[in-house]
Amino acid sequence: MTEPLEDASAVQVGPRIREFRKQRGLTLRSLAARSGLSIGFLSQVERGISSIGLTALGSVATALGHSVADFFDAPAAPGAPDPVVVPMPRHFTLTRGENAAVQYVSGQQTYRMLSDRGAGLVLEPMVVHIAPGGRREVAYGHAGEEFAYVISGELLYEVDGVEHRLHPGDSVHLRSSVPHSMYNDTSEVTTVVSVVTPRLF
Structure with missing residues (x-):
């Protein structure tokens, strides 16, 4: 786990x-x-x-x-040099598994980004670990599209007021403008591969 x-x-x-x-x-x-x-x-x-x-x-x-x-980022220290920005190709990125992945934690959810930034690319692929418990988010709609595939554990996914229980191997794909939310109501961590548009970072 x-x-x-x-x-x-x-x-x-x-x-x-x-x-x-x-x-x-x-x-x-x-x-x-x-x-x-x-x-x-x-x-x-x-x-x-x-x-x-x-x-x-x-x-x-x-x-x-x-x-x-x-x-998420800590404020830059006074006098710290600006980070070096390396231009990325517009048509692809290649992310090696041994590279340190960028991760963000928000409440019960840990997001591990699966792709380096690429100019002109719109998908945001990530692995999401959802800890059990916590408060359930209010269903919410926004611009874009999203896909979630359950790797392990269970996930309660609400779409347009209807709850769907997802098990390993199950997935959901929706227009993000439809109100939706996800919640882990079990006692185990749930792991999901998620792809959303537009990119968040």
């Missing part, structure tokens, strides 16, 4: 949302209207009571004028 990785970012997403929201002088009501998420849910995320999925965080990031990565 693969356990989600512990990471400081697991507890930093909510406070970072609050920080960026206040920097822009927005109330929770204003952020809710801009992101399409409920005031109550955003309040719980900011206080660390609920976790937020990457796609919902993408809507919050857009509403606040930030990238998703800004909610």
Whole structure:
């Protein structure tokens, strides 16, 4: 069984949302209207009571004028040099298994990115480890498309108000504009291969 990785970012997403929201002088009501998420849910995320999925965080990031990565990355040290940006080919990327994968933790979910950044590429492939428990996310629709394939464990996937229990080998593919959410209501970690559009990072 693969356990989600512990990471400081697991507890930093909510406070970072609050920080960026206040920097822009927005109330929770204003952020809710801009992101399409409920005031109550955003309040719980900011206080660390609920976790937020990457796609919902993408809507919050857009509403606040930030990238998703800004909610995880530590601020650069004063005087630190800018990172070197290597131009990527527009038509492909090649990611070796031995390379250190970028990972993000948000509440009960650990996201391991499966592809290096590539200019002009729109798919965001990742492995998601979903720990049991936690608060269930509110079903939410957003732009794009997504696919999830269960590797191990079980996943309760709600699509347009209907719950579907997914087992290893099961998958779901949907237009992301349909309200949806996923939840692990078992006692074991669930591992899913997920591909979403547009790219979040």
